[in-house]
Amino acid sequence: MPSRQLVVKTLKNGIKDIEAEMYTALHETGYDRTPEFYGVVQLQSPDSPDIPLMIILEKNEAPPDLRDEKMTAGANTVQGFISVLEEVGKDKDGEISDLKRRIETSLDIGIQPKLSFRELLIKISHAIAGFHSALAASSQQGFGVQPATAEDVRRIQEHDVEQILKDLLILSQNSPMEIIPHFSVLTQEILQLTQDVILQWPLLHLSRAHGDMQMDQLLLDRFYDLVLLDLGGSPLHTVEQRRLRGMVVQDIAGIIRALGYIRYYVAGLLIFKKHILTVEELQWLYTASRPGSRMPPHPSIDVIQAKALIESAKEIESQAGVIVVTAYLDFLESTANTGLLMSQWNRKVAETIIHYHVLTRALYEMKYELSSRAQQGRVLIPLAGLEELLTRFASPGQRNVALLDAA
Numbered sequence: 001m002p003s004r005q006l007v008v009k010t011l012k013n014g015i016k017d018i019e020a021e022m023y024t025a026l027h028e029t030g031y032d033r034t035p036e037f038y039g040v041v042q043l044q045s046p047d048s049p050d051i052p053l054m055i056i057l058e059k060n061e062a063p064p065d066l067r068d069e070k071m072t073a074g075a076n077t078v079q080g081f082i083s084v085l086e087e088v089g090k091d092k093d094g095e096i097s098d099l100k101r102r103i104e105t106s107l108d109i110g111i112q113p114k115l116s117f118r119e120l121l122i123k124i125s126h127a128i129a130g131f132h133s134a135l136a137a138s139s140q141q142g143f144g145v146q147p148a149t150a151e152d153v154r155r156i157q158e159h160d161v162e163q164i165l166k167d168l169l170i171l172s173q174n175s176p177m178e179i180i181p182h183f184s185v186l187t188q189e190i191l192q193l194t195q196d197v198i199l200q201w202p203l204l205h206l207s208r209a210h211g212d213m214q215m216d217q218l219l220l221d222r223f224y225d226l227v228l229l230d231l232g233g234s235p236l237h238t239v240e241q242r243r244l245r246g247m248v249v250q251d252i253a254g255i256i257r258a259l260g261y262i263r264y265y266v267a268g269l270l271i272f273k274k275h276i277l278t279v280e281e282l283q284w285l286y287t288a289s290r291p292g293s294r295m296p297p298h299p300s301i302d303v304i305q306a307k308a309l310i311e312s313a314k315e316i317e318s319q320a321g322v323i324v325v326t327a328y329l330d331f332l333e334s335t336a337n338t339g340l341l342m343s344q345w346n347r348k349v350a351e352t353i354i355h356y357h358v359l360t361r362a363l364y365e366m367k368y369e370l371s372s373r374a375q376q377g378r379v380l381i382p383l384a385g386l387e388e389l390l391t392r393f394a395s396p397g398q399r400n401v402a403l404l405d406a407a
Contacts, residue, residue, distance in 0.1 A: 031134035074215030
């Protein structure tokens, strides 16, 4: 029998046995896209009664041609994004031409066999959809699908949005840039959107989700498939909140928002030639990326070339978001798992639900940025995502329609 490498993971304060619950529920359904779960260890000591719970997992075996830091979906998505953007940049006059073909062309992004950027995004969506289906199928206590009316969901969402906006007003006092003026507009827009959009949804279904889905929670295994990690939920939520059933598409919204972060990272890397931007550089990039804004001057940058790159990066992010959503919904339809989201399937409504959660995910990210690293100025990245979504809403009566096209 081959030897196995095991990892003993100490769980964070307050998570208790949530990760163990998730692994147990997944194991019951036969889901195998996580590291093998061997159980939990709770050490007892009279001298140290608060020794945290630990879980034992099998170490993920990476593809032979990738180093550990290159095995995440995030690292490979960044490389794919760069490859597409550089190919677009070679076109005459820097214009975007045949972008769809560029995304679908096999690219050398460090994976053997080579995948196209599109194929990698589809792999990510399918991995998450299969994960959601397994959690919904579990008979463990607190798992499975629970019906909810649109009014129930609206009430919960409205409460959560109001609380985050209140927290943001307080947290923004520590931000190095002035973002408070944005909140009076954002608060009204988002709360009105919550009212307008959710009440048009049918009977919905709630289930457990990952709760903090990011690109780096997905790793390539030795077969070039994806496994999911870190099932303990959002670090900003209480244990009770992490156990609540919700709209599982919050995880897909997390991936779409991750594309927004990747777009900023790649644009900053190609324009400023550095991995970590200063607050001033982030502010410049944020201003240059705003819809309808004039390009701000910069002493060391070719502004015309930078503008073309920024617009190309925005288009790649948009196209990638469409691929992620389409692949996720296609998987649910092809596996007869549309009941994950609603009792009577309506694909257009499902798209609306996802894109509404993209917006609320951006709000959550603003809170996280201001809570964890306010001085770095990274709050501008989710703020830009919010603004780009809201500019599509021509009037209250059209907001739900506009959301269908937002990613």
